[in-house]
Structure formats: structure tokens, C-alpha cells
Amino acid sequence: MQGSVDVIAERAGVGGSYLLRLFGTKKALFLAVVERAFEQTLSEDEKATKGRTGSEALAAIAATRARLTRDDRTTMMIQLQAFAACDDEDVRETASTGYGRIVEFVQAVSNASPPELARFLADGTHHRILAAMHLTTGRNRPAWARLLEESGRTNARY
Numbered sequence: 570m571q572g573s574v575d576v577i578a579e580r581a582g583v584g585g586s587y588l589l590r591l592f593g594t595k596k597a598l599f600l601a602v603v604e605r606a607f608e609q610t611l612s613e614d615e616k617a618t619k620g621r622t623g624s625e626a627l628a629a630i631a632a633t634r635a636r637l638t639r640d641d642r643t644t645m646m647i648q649l650q651a652f653a654a655c656d657d658e659d660v661r662e663t664a665s666t667g668y669g670r671i672v673e674f675v676q677a678v679s680n681a682s683p684p685e686l687a688r689f690l691a692d693g694t695h696h697r698i699l700a701a702m703h704l705t706t707g708r709n710r711p712a713w714a715r716l717l718e719e720s721g722r723t724n725a726r727y
Contacts, residue, residue: 574598596659600663603664604667608667610644610667610671611671613634614630614671615674616633621678626675626678627675630678631692631693634693635696642701645697645700648667648668649698672690699718
């Protein structure tokens with residue numbers, strides 16, 4: 570795990586030991602990184618929907634998420650890693666709070682019904698999973714990957 574701390578420290582332009590002194594533990598650092606990843610996504614959603622509501626807001630969020638998934642895999646992968654680590658109560662709380670704020674924002678700005686909201690978020694999750702596996706482009710993608718991606722496009726989502 571020290572290697573991952575060093576990578577984060579390098580990106581932040583500080584030493585790994587300094588970073589650990591700031592956060593106290595690797596877990597506290599991880600929680601801060603997870604919290605920041607969800608905040609970034611929410612911030613991007615807010616920028617994308619400025620002056621938009623309803624289906625126009627959903628389309629703007631979908632376009633922004635597709636761009637972020639393509640251009641900023643790190644944020645997406647941090648969120649996926651957080652979901653995978655939710656056996657830990659602190660990680661679960663941080664991920665739940667971050668994702669919950671996003672869900673509440675998307676619902677408020679779009680006024681989507683619960684089924685519409687669930688479908689929109691599910692399509693985005695499918696796309697993120699495909700992106701994590703590098704299955705969003707290329708001719709040699711499995712048929713199931715093309716099927717999920719096409720389904721998302723048909724429903725004007727991610």
C-alpha cells in the first residue's frame with residue numbers, strides 16, 4: 570500500500586511521509602480521496618446543468634459523465650474502488666454520503682420519477698463498468714458489452 574501512497578504524494582507534489590503525517594493513516598487518506606472523487610463528480614454535474622432542468626439536465630449530466638469517464642478514469646476508478654471496499658463501515662459511510670448527494674442532485678435538477686432516475690443511474694453504472702474493463706471502444710468487444718452500451722445510447726443516457 571505504501572506504493573499507492575507514494576503515487577498520490579507524487580501527484581500532489583509532496584513526499585509520502587508528509588502526506589501520511591497530514592492524514593494520520595492510509596485509511597484516512599483513502600477516505601479523503603474517495604470524498605474528493607464524489608465531490609468532483611457532483612461539481613461537474615452542477616456545472617453541466619447550470620440553467621437546465623428535466624431531460625435537458627439529464628442529457629447534460631450524461632454527456633459530462635461520458636467525457637469524464639473517457640478523460641478522467643482516475644475519479645471513476647476511485648469511486649468503483651470505494652464501492653468495492655464498502656465492507657469497511659467508514660468507507661461505506663463516505664461512499665454512501667458522496668453517492669447519495671449525487672443521486673439527490675440528479676433527482677432534484679431533473680425531477681425524474683424514481684423509475685427514470687434508477688434507469689438513468691443504472692445506465693451510467695453500466696457504462697462505468699465497461700470503461701473500467703476498457704470495453705467502451707473497439708471492434709473486438711464482446712456482444713454483451715455492445716448490447717449494454719447500445720441500450721444506454723437508445724435511452725439517451727451515458
